[in-house]
Amino acid sequence: MARxxxxxxxxxxxxxxxxxxxFGDDGANTLGHIAETYLADRGEPLNLxxxxxxxxxxxxxxxxxxAPVLQDHAPAGGAYAAAAExxxxxxxxxxxxxxxxxxxxxxxxxYPDEPNCFPQSFLDALKQKTGVPGFLGNRHASxxxxxxxxxxxxxxxxxxxCYTSADSVFQVAAHEETFGLEALYAFxxxxxxxxxxxxxxxVIARPFTGDGANTFVRTGNRRDYSISxxxxxxxxxxxxxxxxxxGIGKISDIFAHSGVTTSTKATxxxxxxxxTLAHVWDCEDRSxxxxxxxxxxxxxxxxxxxxxxxxxxxxxxxxxxxLNDALRDDDLLFVTSDHGCDPTWEGTEHTREFVPILxxxxxxxxxxxxxxxxxxxxxxxxxxxxxxxxxxxxxxFLPQLNLKGTAx
Numbered sequence: 001m002a003r004x005x006x007x008x009x010x011x012x013x014x015x016x017x018x019x020x021x022x023f024g025d026d027g028a029n030t031l032g033h034i035a036e037t038y039l040a041d042r043g044e045p046l047n048l049x050x051x052x053x054x055x056x057x058x059x060x061x062x063x064x065x066x067a068p069v070l071q072d073h074a075p076a077g078g079a080y081a082a083a084a085e086x087x088x089x090x091x092x093x094x095x096x097x098x099x100x101x102x103x104x105x106x107x108x109x110x111y112p113d114e115p116n117c118f119p120q121s122f123l124d125a126l127k128q129k130t131g132v133p134g135f136l137g138n139r140h141a142s143x144x145x146x147x148x149x150x151x152x153x154x155x156x157x158x159x160x161x162c163y164t165s166a167d168s169v170f171q172v173a174a175h176e177e178t179f180g181l182e183a184l185y186a187f188x189x190x191x192x193x194x195x196x197x198x199x200x201x202x203v204i205a206r207p208f209t210g211d212g213a214n215t216f217v218r219t220g221n222r223r224d225y226s227i228s229x230x231x232x233x234x235x236x237x238x239x240x241x242x243x244x245x246x247g248i249g250k251i252s253d254i255f256a257h258s259g260v261t262t263s264t265k266a267t268x269x270x271x272x273x274x275x276t277l278a279h280v281w282d283c284e285d286r287s288x289x290x291x292x293x294x295x296x297x298x299x300x301x302x303x304x305x306x307x308x309x310x311x312x313x314x315x316x317x318x319x320x321x322x323l324n325d326a327l328r329d330d331d332l333l334f335v336t337s338d339h340g341c342d343p344t345w346e347g348t349e350h351t352r353e354f355v356p357i358l359x360x361x362x363x364x365x366x367x368x369x370x371x372x373x374x375x376x377x378x379x380x381x382x383x384x385x386x387x388x389x390x391x392x393x394x395x396x397f398l399p400q401l402n403l404k405g406t407a408x
Contacts, residue, residue, distance in 0.1 A: 002330040002403075004382050005280060005289045005323075008096065009316070011297030013340020013353025014056075015063035017084050020352040025090075025340070028351035030301070031060050033344040034313070035068040037306040046310050047071040050321040054335065054358045055080025055366060062371060063354035078360035079401055081369035083377060085339070086393075090350045091167040093201050093226055095338025096254045096292070100233035101379030101391035108168030109199040113140045117164060122194060129190050137163040137173075142348055143218065144303065147173050147208050151216045154179070160187060166349040168201035173218075176207045181221055192225040202226050220267025224253035234379040235259030237388045238288055246283060248275050248291040260290075269295045269312060273319040280326050286386065292338075301341025302348050309343050324360060332385060332403070333360045336378060361403055369397050 013030040020026045038046040048056060052073035061067040063082035087094035087104040094104040111117040116138050123135060134157070136150045141163040147154075150161050154175060161173040170191055174184040188205040195203060203225040210216035232240075236259035239245050245261045249272050252263035266275040276291045283289060293316070300309035320335070327333060340353030357369070357378055376394030383389070384396040 002332055002385065003283065003285065003287045003289065003328070004385060005276070005327070005331060005333045006291065006378075007276070007320075007333070007335045008099075008290075008292045009296050009335060009337050010092070010292055010294045011301035011339060011341030011350065012337040012355065013342065013351055014060040014068075014082060014356050015354050017352045017354055023090060023352035025342075025345070025352040028340055028342040028345050028353055029064060030309075030340045030342045030351065030353060031056070032064065032066075032068045033342055034306045034310050035070055037344060038310040039069050041307055045069050045071045046313070048313055048317045049073050050317045050324065051313075051335070051358070054078040054360050055368075056356055056358060058368065059356045059358065062368075075366035075368075077364050077366060078358055079364070079367035079369050079397065080359075081357040081372045081377075081397070082354040083336070083357050083372040083375050084354055085352070086374045086376075089168065089201075090339045090352045091169075091201060092338055093254055095355075095375065096251075097229045097233060098375040098393075099336060099338065099378045100229075100235055100259075101376050101383065101393055102229045102231050102233050103374060103376055103393055106230075107199075108201045109195075110166075110168055111140070111164045113166075115139050118162065118170070122198070125194055126191055129194075130187050132160055132187070133157060134159045135162050137161045140164055140166070142302070143171065143173065143206055147216045147218070148213050151175065151208065151210070152213055160184070166347075168199070169204060170195060170200055170202075171204045171206055173206040173208060176209050176219060176221065181207055185223055188223065188225055196227070199227075220265075222250070224250055226254055226256045228256040228258050231392070233259055234382050234388065234391060235288065235290070237383065237391075238386060241386070241388060243386070244284055244287040246279050246287060246289045248272060248279070248289065250294055251290045251292050254292065269293055269316060270319075273316070273323065277319075277323050277326060280323060280331075288382070297341045297350075301343050301350075304343045304348060306343040324362075327362060329362050330403070331361065334358065334378060335360075336375070359397075359401060361401070365402060367400060367402070369400060372397075
């Protein structure tokens with residue numbers, strides 16, 4: 001009985017979405033620009049044989065009308081598509097919820113890109129409830145830059161560093177030792193409660209360690225406090241039917257722990273893939289294994305490091321080959337993304353792009369699924385695979401796949 005494995009290569013777009021201009025992202029292309037930068041720097045095309053063989057380059061060509069400059073590997077096996085987003089934002093929760101069948105069709109709350117961007121009434125209430133002496137930051141900022149700038153003041157004063165971005169997010173950086181990890185989590189939980197009415201999508205705890213500005217580094221103890229999806233996702237339906245849903249990395253946080261029966265944390269791409277592979281070896285029939293590979297986005301996209309992104313993709317491609325070999329004959333693997341994060345684009349924010357949907361089963365022929373109008377096609381396909389009730393959004397592409405068997 002089949003299992004579904006979903007790998008989200010966070011921040012990995014494959015070309016400007018039809019509505020990219022409305023987001024200031026017309027011309028963004030995460031994969032295409034990474035490949036061009038790699039060729040210019042290394043003097044040879046980026047080689048992603050497993051991903052390309054699953055249809056990545058062909059999906060990108062679908063999105064842009066032009067194949068990315070990768071080493072030539074034509075689709076060898078697996079279904080491939082370029083998917084557009086219908087959610088109103090280009091953020092992590094919107095992308096993940098939409099791919100599980102629940103697009104975000106309302107507007108998140110956002111903070112203006114100006115000094116002192118957080119409402120004073122909120123800060124007053126947060127200070128009163130948590131007892132902190134005050135706040136540092138209070139503006140849009142890069143997470144790595146702001147701890148280097150304000151980390152020493154934070155350690156000296158005990159004031160948490162609060163900042164935001166173009167996403168609907170309230171982020172809090174604090175030192176794991178001088179402020180305390182549990183104190184940071186408690187602070188963020190209080191902030192989360194205060195921000196529901198403002199429709200802020202996430203509160204994120206961003207712990208760091210180090211002895212000074214030049215040694216401060218964020219740790220893997222990040223924790224996201226999200227709003228719950230507004231209606232049941234395919235994860236909820238699957239769990240309610242008595243099946244296992246394994247969330248790896250920050251998946252459980254993104255869904256506010258809804259629809260995930262077992263959550264496993266891991267830090268770094270190698271550990272996330274190793275944890276996924278361990279679940280593939282051990283988990284039961286009819287399981288969903290759902291992994292977010294955050295490091296593509298956080299370490300390379302936001303930090304505008306296209307060569308680092310390229311090298312990480314090469315490592316992932318090799319690990320993906322190992323995972324494909326471990327699949328059972330009727331398992332179905334999906335590789336997709338939640339948004340773009342073009343490391344060559346202006347600024348440090350996400351980019352509105354098509355994302356790939358690659359579906360792979362052993363010995364599957366190459367199948368062109370074309371352009372998909374919504375990420376929710378993935379969720380609807382998974383619902384069909386497991387015989388669950390249809391979702392309100394998306395069109396299943398299961399009938400187009402030449403599967404050995406289904407989980408029904």
